Amino acid sequence: MLNFRRSLPAYKLRDALLNSISQNQVVVVSGETGCGKTTQLPQYILESEIEAARGAVCSIICTQPRRISAMAVSERVAAERGQNLGESVCFCASSYWTRDAEPKVGYKVRLEGMKGRDTRLLFCTTGILLRRLLVDRSLKGVTHVIVDEIHERGMNEDFLLIVLKDLLPRRPELRLILMSATLNAELFSSYFGGAPMIHIPGFTYPVRSQFLENILEMTGYKLTPCNQVDNYGQGKMWKMQKQALRKRKSQIASAVEDAVEASDFREYSPRTRESLSCWNPDSIGFNLIEHLLCHIIRKERPGAVLVFMTGWDDINSLKDQLQGHPLLGDPSRVLLLACHGSMASSEQVTLPGPNMWAVRFERRIYACSDTM
């Protein structure tokens, strides 16, 4: 585990991050998904506090925009530290901490939580920290606040930043660390009076972008005017009709059509060019998704696929369609998972068996890191 932690891009900047945090009240940290911001930086701070003999008095709060990430991250961090959430399994390298006194990792989300007297690193939702601020305006005893995923710009997150900015002059020893993907770091830095920015370079996983034309070329799938209307089942005929009869194009659809027209796609096969000429950008295209999933599952080693949809209706209808497919609907090979904020957290965390594929449907693309 230690070797894995050291292999993450964040580790190379550990000292620089800690130095900057000790010298500045606010620091903005950015880096690509998976570089180790969420799981590592809070631990670096905790470890440096332990090294400075402040482990028993530090209190680090790391906010997450969603319940599922607060819970999953705390579990992961506890596991990396050889702990179970809320209890201590002490094989700390230093013998300084007795079993009971070892600083622990916990989480708190609405109506659920695992934290105790010795919790020094707490993952919680933004809403939980806002609620605490209602009754404890100066965050008494808190030494570090880490606001993660600030680029998502939710109402709660923005409001939290306003409240924290107001609090900082009254708590000069409090440290605020803002973490974001690469987007918008400057914006947050300037909001906090030019706070220093640290960028963690490097990818943990290689990322390749494949656009529609590449997918059509790769899979040989042919789009026709008829196979792009999705089946929402008998009860939802209105949705199919809306798709088929839509007269006014959305702004995005018009922009996409203009871009498609402007490009001649000369390097692609006639089949792909023909498909693109009749593509309806307003349609989600369940059939294309089904075809692509089959292609991935047949060609690649077992793994996971995330499919982002626009809403619960789409998620359910697509899942229904795939369940009837001989390959995708085979529960011994593929685990189909629908995920939505209204579902219980236990339902959202289901793991596939060995050598099985997991295909998970999500509504929000920015939730992908949690799901991974």
Ligand SMILES: Nc1ncnc2c1ncn2[C@@H]1O[C@H](COP(=O)(O)OP(=O)(O)OP(=O)(O)O)[C@@H](O)[C@H]1O
């Ligand atoms: N629950 C987990 N199980 C296994 N590995 C995990 C888990 N959580 C994180 N990891 C590993 O730890 C690495 C760092 O994850 P971390 O969440 O800290 O990255 P990040 O930079 O915060 O990404 P993001 O911006 O998406 O939150 C990941 O690349 C992944 O390999």
